Amino acid sequence: MKDIGIISYGSYIPRYRIKVDEIAKVWGKDGKTISQGLGIYEKTVPGIDQDTATISVEAARAALNRCNINPKDIGAIYIGSESHPYAVKPTGTIVGEAIGATPDLMVADYEFACKAGTAAIQSCTALAKADMIKYGLAIGADTSQAAPGDALEFSASAGGAAFIIGKEKVIATINQTLSYTTDTPDFWRRAERKYPAHGGRFTGAPAYFKHVTNAAKNLMEKANTKPEDYNYAVFHQPNGKFPVKVAKMLGFTMDQIKQGLMAPYIGNTYSGASLVGLASVLDVAKPGDRIFLTSYGSGAGSDSFDMTITKEISNLKRKNAPFLSQMVNDKEYVDYGTYAKLTDLLFWE
Amino acid sequence: MKSNVARFWREIPQRYNLIGNKCNSCKKVYFPPREACPYCRRKSYGKMEEIKLNGKGKILTYSIIHVGPEAFEKQVPYPVAIVELDEGPRITTQIVDCDIKDVKIDMKVESTFRKIQEDGYTGALYYGYKFRPLRNKK
Amino acid sequence: MREVAVIGIGLTKFGELWNKSFRQLITEAGSKAILDSGIEGKDIDAMYIGSMSSGRFIGQEHIGALVADASGFSHMHIPATRVEGACASGGLAVRQGYLSIVSGVNDVVVIGGIEKMNDVGGVSATETLATAADQEWEAFFGATFPALYAMIAKRHMHKYKTTKEQLAQVAVKNHANGAKNPNAQYRREIPIEMVLNASPVATPLGLFDCSPVSDGSAAIVMCAADIAKKYKDNPVKIIGSGQGSDTLPLHGRRDICTLDATVHAAKKAYKQANIKPSDVDLAEVHDCFTIAEICAIEDLGFVKKGEGGKAIDRKITTLDGTIPVNTSGGLKSKGHPVGATGVAQVVEIVQQLRGEADRRQVKNAKIGLAHNVGGSGATSVVHIMEAM
Numbered sequence: 001m002k003d004i005g006i007i008s009y010g011s012y013i014p015r016y017r018i019k020v021d022e023i024a025k026v027w028g029k030d031g032k033t034i035s036q037g038l039g040i041y042e043k044t045v046p047g048i049d050q051d052t053a054t055i056s057v058e059a060a061r062a063a064l065n066r067c068n069i070n071p072k073d074i075g076a077i078y079i080g081s082e083s084h085p086y087a088v089k090p091t092g093t094i095v096g097e098a099i100g101a102t103p104d105l106m107v108a109d110y111e112f113a114c115k116a117g118t119a120a121i122q123s124c125t126a127l128a129k130a131d132m133i134k135y136g137l138a139i140g141a142d143t144s145q146a147a148p149g150d151a152l153e154f155s156a157s158a159g160g161a162a163f164i165i166g167k168e169k170v171i172a173t174i175n176q177t178l179s180y181t182t183d184t185p186d187f188w189r190r191a192e193r194k195y196p197a198h199g200g201r202f203t204g205a206p207a208y209f210k211h212v213t214n215a216a217k218n219l220m221e222k223a224n225t226k227p228e229d230y231n232y233a234v235f236h237q238p239n240g241k242f243p244v245k246v247a248k249m250l251g252f253t254m255d256q257i258k259q260g261l262m263a264p265y266i267g268n269t270y271s272g273a274s275l276v277g278l279a280s281v282l283d284v285a286k287p288g289d290r291i292f293l294t295s296y297g298s299g300a301g302s303d304s305f306d307m308t309i310t311k312e313i314s315n316l317k318r319k320n321a322p323f324l325s326q327m328v329n330d331k332e333y334v335d336y337g338t339y340a341k342l343t344d345l346l347f348w349e
Numbered sequence: 350m351k352s353n354v355a356r357f358w359r360e361i362p363q364r365y366n367l368i369g370n371k372c373n374s375c376k377k378v379y380f381p382p383r384e385a386c387p388y389c390r391r392k393s394y395g396k397m398e399e400i401k402l403n404g405k406g407k408i409l410t411y412s413i414i415h416v417g418p419e420a421f422e423k424q425v426p427y428p429v430a431i432v433e434l435d436e437g438p439r440i441t442t443q444i445v446d447c448d449i450k451d452v453k454i455d456m457k458v459e460s461t462f463r464k465i466q467e468d469g470y471t472g473a474l475y476y477g478y479k480f481r482p483l484r485n486k487k
Numbered sequence: 488m489r490e491v492a493v494i495g496i497g498l499t500k501f502g503e504l505w506n507k508s509f510r511q512l513i514t515e516a517g518s519k520a521i522l523d524s525g526i527e528g529k530d531i532d533a534m535y536i537g538s539m540s541s542g543r544f545i546g547q548e549h550i551g552a553l554v555a556d557a558s559g560f561s562h563m564h565i566p567a568t569r570v571e572g573a574c575a576s577g578g579l580a581v582r583q584g585y586l587s588i589v590s591g592v593n594d595v596v597v598i599g600g601i602e603k604m605n606d607v608g609g610v611s612a613t614e615t616l617a618t619a620a621d622q623e624w625e626a627f628f629g630a631t632f633p634a635l636y637a638m639i640a641k642r643h644m645h646k647y648k649t650t651k652e653q654l655a656q657v658a659v660k661n662h663a664n665g666a667k668n669p670n671a672q673y674r675r676e677i678p679i680e681m682v683l684n685a686s687p688v689a690t691p692l693g694l695f696d697c698s699p700v701s702d703g704s705a706a707i708v709m710c711a712a713d714i715a716k717k718y719k720d721n722p723v724k725i726i727g728s729g730q731g732s733d734t735l736p737l738h739g740r741r742d743i744c745t746l747d748a749t750v751h752a753a754k755k756a757y758k759q760a761n762i763k764p765s766d767v768d769l770a771e772v773h774d775c776f777t778i779a780e781i782c783a784i785e786d787l788g789f790v791k792k793g794e795g796g797k798a799i800d801r802k803i804t805t806l807d808g809t810i811p812v813n814t815s816g817g818l819k820s821k822g823h824p825v826g827a828t829g830v831a832q833v834v835e836i837v838q839q840l841r842g843e844a845d846r847r848q849v850k851n852a853k854i855g856l857a858h859n860v861g862g863s864g865a866t867s868v869v870h871i872m873e874a875m
Binding site: 015047048049050051053054057058061085086094097098100322332341 | 424445462464465479484
C-alpha cells in the first residue's frame with residue numbers, strides 16, 4: 001500500500017493536571033512509590049466543558065490547519081472512544097459538523113477499549129485504498145473515568161489525536177497493518193455502569209503482552225522487518241512501564257520508544273494513548289523515518305502498523321497547530337477536590 | 350420527551366463554526382446572521398451572503414460570575430466577556446484556559462469548541478464556542 | 488394634542504410577602520389608587536397592567552383579564568391589557584394608558600404594575616429575570632443578568648475611571664432614602680463598607696450593588712387633563728412621554744456604556760415638555776444595579792457622559808442635592824417587583840409633586856422625571872410630570 005497513508009495529523013490534551021501524589025494522599029498511599037511502580041507522575045484532567053467530542057474537534061481542526069484539504073472531501077469519520085458523550089448518537093456527527101465535512105459523509109462510532117482509534121485508521125485506510133473515499137478522518141480520544149480509590153484512578157486521563165488518511169500528499173505511508181484478536185476478559189465496563197472493572201494482574205501477560213507481542217511479531221514477519229529497521233516504536237501505554245517492558249521483549253530500545261512515550265506526564269488517554277504517542281513522533285519525524293506502532297485494546301486485541309515518513313512531511317505546516325511538547329507544558333494543577341468536581345465523582349440524582 | 354432540541358439544532362452552524370453573513374451592499378458583517386442589513390434594509394433583502402468568521406477577536410469588557418445559573422453552577426467562578434471579532438461583530442462568550450485574574454480588557458482571544466450546556470443527565474448536549482487567550486503558533 | 492394627568496396613586500409594601508398572593512397585591516394597590524383618585528369604578532374606560540413574567544413566576548398568563556376580574560370589573564367588561572417590556576413593563580403600561588387618552592379613545596384609565604417573584608425559588612427567579620436578556624446569544628452561553636450590568640460597569644470603570652466606591656455610594660444613598668420610605672423593602676441605612684465587602688455576584692458588582700427579588704404592586708389612575716379637577720384637587724400633569732428601543736443583547740449596542748434607548752426616550756420627553764434636563768427637580772431612575780443609576784444620570788442628560796461617578800462623589804443626587812435621584816430608595820432599597828417598578832416610580836414622583844412625600848420631601852419640587860428600563864437597555868421609557 002505504497003501510496004496510502006496519513007495526510008495530516010493533530011492532537012489535543014486538556015490543560016488541567018493532577019499529580020499522582022495528590023491522589024495517593026487522599027487514599028492513604030505513598031505517591032512516590034506509586035509513581036515509581038506505574039511510571040506515571042501526573043495525568044491530564046478534562047474541564048467541565050470538555051469531553052471526547054470537544055477533544056476530537058480540537059485534534060481534527062489541528063490536523064486540518066496543518067494541510068490544505070477541503071473538509072468537504074472527507075468521506076468518512078470514525079471516532080474510537082470508551083467515553084463517547086452519548087451511548088446512542090455518534091460523536092462522529094458532532095465532529096463532522098464542527099469541521100464542515102457534512103453532509104456527504106460516512107460516519108459510525110467505534111469502541112474497542114484503548115485500540116478503537118487505531119481500528120478507525122484501519123477502516124479509513126481500507127476505504128481510501130478501495131477509492132470509496134478521497135479522505136478519511138480517524139480519531140482516538142477519551143475522557144476516561146476510573147472508580148475513586150481504584151488503581152486505575154492514577155492513570156485514567158483525557159486526550160486524543162486525529163489522522164487524515166488518503167492517497168494524495170501522504171506524509172506517512174501505511175505499508176502494512178494487521179490485528180491480533182481474541183476474547184480475553186482483562187478489563188471491561190458493563191453497559192449502564194459508570195466505571196470499568198478489571199482482572200488485576202490478569203491484565204498483564206495474558207492480555208496486554210500476549211496481544212501486543214503477537215501482533216508485533218506477525219506484522220514484522222509480514223513486512224519482513226526487524227526492530228532495528230525502525231527509527232521510532234510506539235506502543236499502547238496504560239502506564240509508563242508496560243510499553244518499556246514490551247519494547248524490551250520485542251527487541252526495541254528506549255531510544256526508539258521515548259519520543260512516543262507520553263504516559264508518564266499525561267497518564268493513559270485510553271483510545272487516545274497510542275495515537276497521541278504517534279502524534280508525538282510525527283511532531284519531530286523526518287523523511288525516511290520508519291515507524292512501528294502497536295496498539296492494545298482490552299477485550300482483547302492489538303493493531304500493528306508499519307509506516308514510512310515521506311518527503312511530503314516537509315510540506316506539512318506542522319507549526320500551524322501546537323506540538324505535544326508545547327501542550328504538555330501548558331498546564332494548570334488541580335487538587336483532588338477540584339478533580340472530583342471536574343470528573344463528576346460527586347454526582348447524585 | 351425533550352423539547353428545545355430543534356431550537357438549538359438550528360443554530361449549530363453559528364455555535365460550531367461562527368457562520369454569520371455579510372451585506373452585499375455595505376459589506377458590514379453580522380453574527381448571528383440577519384435577514385437583512387439594518388442600514389441598507391430592503392436593498393440587502395435576499396442578498397445577504399453567508400460568511401465564516403475566523404474566530405479571532407479581543408475582549409471589550411468582562412465580568413467574573415460568582416453566582417451562576419443552574420446549568421453553570423459547577424463552573425463558578427467563570428469569566429464572561431463581550432468579544433469584538435476581527436470582522437466587526439461582537440459576541441458574548443465565556444473565557445477559558447486562563448486564570449480568572451489574567452482576563453483583561455483588550456486581551457486577544459480565539460474561539461475554541463466546548464460543551465456549553467447539558468440538558469440534565471438525560472437530555473441533549475449543546476456544544477458551541479468559548480474563547481481562550483490567543484495561542485502564539487510558533 | 489390632548490393632555491393627561493395622574494389623579495390617583497396606590498402602592499403595597501414591597502418585600503418578601505408570603506401572605507399576599509398576586510391577586511391580593513394588585514387589588515390592594517388598585518383600590519388605593521382608585522380611592523385616592525376620586526373616580527368610581529364605572530368611570531374606568533380601560534386598564535393596562537405591567538407584569539414581566541407572570542407565566543414563569545406564577546405559571547399564569549392572560550393577566551389583563553385576571554386583574555380586571557380580581558378587581559371586580561369583569562361584569563362591566565372593561566378592556567384590560569397586559570403590557571410587557573421586561574423590567575420596563577410598568578413604565579410601558581403607563582405609556583400605553585397615556586397614549587390611549589391622548590388619542591381620544593379613553594378618558595380615564597387605571598394602570599397597574601405587579602410582580603410576585605417569591606413563589607419560585609431564588610435560582611428560578613434569577614433565571615426568569617435573565618429572560619430579559621438575549622436567551623440565544625447571551626444567557627445560553629452563561630451570561631447572567633447581573634453579569635451584563637457588571638460588564639457595563641467594567642467598561643465604564645476602564646473608560647471613565649469610575650470606581651467601586653462611587654458605585655457603592657449609590658447603594659448607600661438609596662438605602663438612606665429607603666429608610667424614610669414606609670413601603671420600602673429595606674428600611675435601614677447601610678455603611679459603605681457593607682457594600683464594598685459584600686460577596687461578589689459578578690465582578691465588579693457585589694450583593695449590595697444589586698436590587699433584590701421582591702413581591703409588590705403599584706397603581707395609578709390617569710385621566711384627560713381637562714377633566715382632572717373634577718376628581719382631584721391636585722392632579723399632576725404628564726408633560727412629556729418618550730420611549731426607545733435598542734438591540735436586545737448588550738454586545739449589539741453602539742456603546743456599551745450608554746443606554747441609547749434612554750437617551751432617545753429622554754430626548755423625546757424633554758422636547759414634548761419643552762424643558763432641559765437642568766429643569767428637572769427630581770428623578771426616579773432605574774437602578775436595578777448601582778452602575779445603572781450612574782449611566783442613567785448621564786443618559787438622561789443630568790451630567791455629561793462619563794461624569795456619573797464624579798457626580799455621585801459631589802453628592803448632587805442626594806435628597807438635598809441639586810438633582811435628587813431615587814428619593815423613594817430606588818429599586819435597590821425600595822425593592823424591584825419587576826412589573827410594578829415603572830408604576831411605583833410614577834407614584835413617587837406624584838407624591839413629591841403633591842408635597843406628600845413626608846420625610847423624603849424634596850423642597851420646591853415642581854418637575855419630576857420617571858425612568859424605567861427593560862433588560863440591559865433594550866427598552867427605555869421616560870415620563871416627565873409637573874404639578875397642575
